[in-house]
Amino acid sequence: MVALSEHAAAPTGDRRALARRVTLLLVLLLLAVSAASLTVGASGISLRQIGGDLLAGRELSLRDRVVLFDIRLPRLAMGMLVGASLAVSGAVMQGLFRNPLADPGLVGVSAGAGLGAITAIVLGGVLPAGLAATLGQYAVPVAAFLGGWVSTLLLYAIATRSGRTSVATMLLAGIALGALAGALSGVLVYMADDTQLRDLTFWGMGSIAGATWAKVLTAAPLMLLALAAAPTLARGLNALALGEAAAAHLGQDVQRLKSTAILTVAGAVGAAVAVSGGIGFVGIVVPHLLRLVSGPDHRPLLINSALLGAALLLAADVISRVIIAPAELPIGIVTATLGGPFFLWILLRRRTLLEL
Amino acid sequence: MLIAQDLTLRLGRRAILSEATFTARPGALTSIVGPNGSGKTTLLRALTGELAYEGSVMLNGHEVAQTKPWRLAALRGVLPQATPLSFPFTVGEVVRLGQQGGLDAGGPDLSQRALARVGLGGFAGRMYQELSGGEQQRVQLARVLVQVWEPTAHGAARWLFLDEPVSSLDIGHQLQVMQIARDFADAGGGVVAVMHDLNLTAMFSDSVALLAKGRVMAQDRPEAVLADALLSDAYACPIRVNTPPVAQTYLLPHAARAAAE
Numbered sequence: 001m002v003a004l005s006e007h008a009a010a011p012t013g014d015r016r017a018l019a020r021r022v023t024l025l026l027v028l029l030l031l032a033v034s035a036a037s038l039t040v041g042a043s044g045i046s047l048r049q050i051g052g053d054l055l056a057g058r059e060l061s062l063r064d065r066v067v068l069f070d071i072r073l074p075r076l077a078m079g080m081l082v083g084a085s086l087a088v089s090g091a092v093m094q095g096l097f098r099n100p101l102a103d104p105g106l107v108g109v110s111a112g113a114g115l116g117a118i119t120a121i122v123l124g125g126v127l128p129a130g131l132a133a134t135l136g137q138y139a140v141p142v143a144a145f146l147g148g149w150v151s152t153l154l155l156y157a158i159a160t161r162s163g164r165t166s167v168a169t170m171l172l173a174g175i176a177l178g179a180l181a182g183a184l185s186g187v188l189v190y191m192a193d194d195t196q197l198r199d200l201t202f203w204g205m206g207s208i209a210g211a212t213w214a215k216v217l218t219a220a221p222l223m224l225l226a227l228a229a230a231p232t233l234a235r236g237l238n239a240l241a242l243g244e245a246a247a248a249h250l251g252q253d254v255q256r257l258k259s260t261a262i263l264t265v266a267g268a269v270g271a272a273v274a275v276s277g278g279i280g281f282v283g284i285v286v287p288h289l290l291r292l293v294s295g296p297d298h299r300p301l302l303i304n305s306a307l308l309g310a311a312l313l314l315a316a317d318v319i320s321r322v323i324i325a326p327a328e329l330p331i332g333i334v335t336a337t338l339g340g341p342f343f344l345w346i347l348l349r350r351r352t353l354l355e356l
Numbered sequence: 357m358l359i360a361q362d363l364t365l366r367l368g369r370r371a372i373l374s375e376a377t378f379t380a381r382p383g384a385l386t387s388i389v390g391p392n393g394s395g396k397t398t399l400l401r402a403l404t405g406e407l408a409y410e411g412s413v414m415l416n417g418h419e420v421a422q423t424k425p426w427r428l429a430a431l432r433g434v435l436p437q438a439t440p441l442s443f444p445f446t447v448g449e450v451v452r453l454g455q456q457g458g459l460d461a462g463g464p465d466l467s468q469r470a471l472a473r474v475g476l477g478g479f480a481g482r483m484y485q486e487l488s489g490g491e492q493q494r495v496q497l498a499r500v501l502v503q504v505w506e507p508t509a510h511g512a513a514r515w516l517f518l519d520e521p522v523s524s525l526d527i528g529h530q531l532q533v534m535q536i537a538r539d540f541a542d543a544g545g546g547v548v549a550v551m552h553d554l555n556l557t558a559m560f561s562d563s564v565a566l567l568a569k570g571r572v573m574a575q576d577r578p579e580a581v582l583a584d585a586l587l588s589d590a591y592a593c594p595i596r597v598n599t600p601p602v603a604q605t606y607l608l609p610h611a612a613r614a615a616a617e
Contacts, residue, residue, distance in 0.1 A: 011481045012448050012480045012481060013446030013447050013448025013449055013481040014446075015449070099442060235456055239456070241442050241453075242441065242453065243439060245436065246436060248406065249425075249429060249433065249434040250503065251427075253424070254425075291444065297445075
């Protein structure tokens with residue numbers, strides 16, 4: 001990464017070729033981490049042996065089959081989707097707010113999505129039977145999406161006056177909204193009965209450890225939709241870096257761009273929070289790191305964020321599995337331990353540019 | 357043609373602009389002058405469709421408020437007073453943002469030529485945020501230039517809207533930037549510029565609109581508008597044109613321009 005960043009000051013200021021090389025590296029990294037994620041854990045399995053078995057047409061042992069297809073693969077899929085969603089929603093949100101500190105976890109969007117999820121778990125039984133049947137297992141992710149959407153809308157409305165987003169207002173409003181969502185969540189937890197409390201505890205543990213194919217399939221549509229929508233925002237977000245007025249003069253339909261960006265963030269964060277309970281710092285660390293290496297152009301940034309976010313979350317998941325094996329550390333603790341110091345470092349470096 | 361009629365703009369209850377009428381034609385540089393708070397920038401923002409207005413603004417036959425942003429972007433570029441950037445873009449990346457917006461999107465990279473045009477050749481690899489205010493303003497001008505690189509397209513003029521394009525520039529670069537605007541107009545494009553410097557306005561404009569208290573007091577050729585009575589009234593101080601001071605140093609951009617030619 002250090003060697004790469006020296007190319008940044010090319011005489012034409014064009015970092016697109018560099019960003020393409022970064023994409024290639026990240027694909028390789030993701031493949032390597034995926035292989036580790038499939039093999040490392042309480043029950044070690046060897047990809048080479050399995051590959052050999054498959055090639056030779058031998059039946060896999062039952063143990064290998066269960067570990068690989070019922071535990072590791074859904075966990076791999078979940079980790080990739082959640083990591084990519086969190087990193088991409090961070091990048092989109094930072095582009096939308098024109099601020100490198102906007103992160104769904106920091107400014108209350110995750111808390112809003114959490115409130116949505118808790119509401120669905122606790123008050124789900126109150127829904128009319130027809131609606132409950134239609135939503136089925138999607139009730140929690142959909143509610144989390146709605147919670148994340150409403151908090152992003154509120155945040156944008158509060159923090160943006162005549163096209164300028166105030167950093168101070170954004171962070172303070174985010175803290176207030178997060179606290180409010182937390183308080184309402186507390187009230188709901190207080191109201192919950194024993195079965196619901198058990199559901200809430202499992203949900204709130206915030207990890208991808210309990211991933212099953214059923215869980216992956218519930219949340220994947222929303223996350224895949226958001227991940228597919230994100231690259232279409234790239235040009236608009238680039239133009240938006242010049243301000244809302246200048247973006248409009250460059251031909252962007254700014255209102256539509258903003259609503260699409262907010263929906264994308266809400267979808268990605270909502271689904272990620274619904275299945276993993278909210279994992280911090282991926283959304284702020286990943287885009288920032290990539291901007292340092294290959295610049296803020298959103299076309300490569302959004303794609304590379306998805307790749308690095310997926311790889312980072314899988315790596316954190318592997319660490320959480322081995323560090324106190326055979327027990328597992330919640331993955332949120334790993335990302336916070338890595339992300340916290342990194343975030344402080346950003347603050348120290350950018351102190352003069354923040355104008356708080 | 358750019359024709360604005362009965363343009364009224366309110367901020368809350370206060371009218372920033374009252375029944376303003378303004379025209380600009382292709383092939384001409386039209387300046388908007390007036391004291392602070394007279395509504396110059398507001399008029400420009402209405403003309404570019406940035407602010408909602410009562411009345412009518414027709415640009416090449418399109419009512420601006422009802423035209424899609426992408427169609428307007430192909431017709432005209434807008435240079436704001438100052439453009440702070442939120443992310444560390446290089447100068448080359450900023451200029452290429454303009455090319456995404458205009459008709460030449462996808463064509464050959466014009467950023468190097470545009471940067472050379474504004475006197476910043478070799479700056480493409482520098483970080484935008486590390487440049488001085490005046491340099492940043494010229495980078496933004498290069499960005500707007502690549503958006504409307506050809507002054508005419510399909511037989512119709514394209515337009516440059518400039519909000520105080522020389523406000524943070526030294527005298528040499530003021531002349532350079534005004535000459536770029538002049539050349540764009542001479543090649544068949546239309547230029548509308550909000551100006552503070554009355555000398556540069558007199559030197560480069562074909563038409564001048566004088567604003568005061570949200571009203572257009574006059575729009576005519578520079579020598580007709582930049583006259584003692586009108587200026588004294590608009591700026592609320594006694595002004596006499598073409599009157600050199602006695603026994604004091606004075607400096608006019610005209611002399612520099614004469615030397616250059």
